[in-house]
Amino acid sequence: MATYSVSDLGRRDILLMAAIAASFGLSGLATTARAEASLRRTPGQILGPFYPLSEMPQTTDLTRVPGRSGRAEGQVLNVMGKVLNLSGEPVRNAKVEVWQANSRGRYTHPSDTNPAPLDPNFDGSAVLDTDAEGRYRFTTIKPAAYPAGPNLIRPAHIHFQVTGKNDRLVTQMYFDGDPYNSTDPFLNSAGAKQLLITNALDATPDLEAGSKLVIFDIVLYKG
Ligand SMILES: [Fe+2]
Numbered sequence: 001m002a003t004y005s006v007s008d009l010g011r012r013d014i015l016l017m018a019a020i021a022a023s024f025g026l027s028g029l030a031t032t033a034r035a036e037a038s039l040r041r042t043p044g045q046i047l048g049p050f051y052p053l054s055e056m057p058q059t060t061d062l063t064r065v066p067g068r069s070g071r072a073e074g075q076v077l078n079v080m081g082k083v084l085n086l087s088g089e090p091v092r093n094a095k096v097e098v099w100q101a102n103s104r105g106r107y108t109h110p111s112d113t114n115p116a117p118l119d120p121n122f123d124g125s126a127v128l129d130t131d132a133e134g135r136y137r138f139t140t141i142k143p144a145a146y147p148a149g150p151n152l153i154r155p156a157h158i159h160f161q162v163t164g165k166n167d168r169l170v171t172q173m174y175f176d177g178d179p180y181n182s183t184d185p186f187l188n189s190a191g192a193k194q195l196l197i198t199n200a201l202d203a204t205p206d207l208e209a210g211s212k213l214v215i216f217d218i219v220l221y222k223g
Pocket of ligand 1: 101
């Protein structure tokens with residue numbers, strides 16, 4: 001009768017696991033290599049301390065607060081884009097959560113100690129769904145840069161958390177030309193930071209006069 005010592009069984013198990021891992025690993029690498037030939041995943045960024053505590057409203061217009069007649073202060077932005085996977089396929093019904101500071105650099109979050117004023121017409125968050133083509137869009141105002149420590153000013157940015165069927169991505173969208181982009185440790189920690197920097201373009205005629213158009217596509221691994 002064959003007998004095995006504990007160390008023999010351990011070695012056999014390790015070899016078996018290594019073989020399984022290698023077969024999965026090889027097929028995974030092949031898939032990734034094929035997919036990365038088309039698109040690159042949007043770099044992740046920190047969630048940050050101001051993720052909203054309460055449920056985010058389902059709205060595509062952050063420039064108005066339900067029940068209030070005024071409009072948020074600041075440059076109106078039409079932010080739109082697609083959520084895609086590495087193969088370029090649209091991610092349908094993805095949940096897109098967005099949150100941001102107001103035009104003075106202040107979040108509505110109770111932990112924000114920035115003395116900049118709140119805007120009564122801006123709560124600064126929303127939850128959206130992508131459509132059948134993976135598209136999302138919302139209207140907001142351009143956030144301002146804000147102090148985040150004794151020697152740190154965060155450049156203007158909008159936070160995103162995107163949840164598909166297989167993946168969740170937490171990231172931040174930045175604006176080209178912001179003087180604080182070059183010194184921001186979070187933006188500069190991204191491997192391909194240019195994927196997070198957008199241009200605020202002049203609005204097309206179908207959009208609100210004086211507003212800007214910002215296009216930000218988001219790429220998940222599988223979707
Ligand atoms: Fe932030």
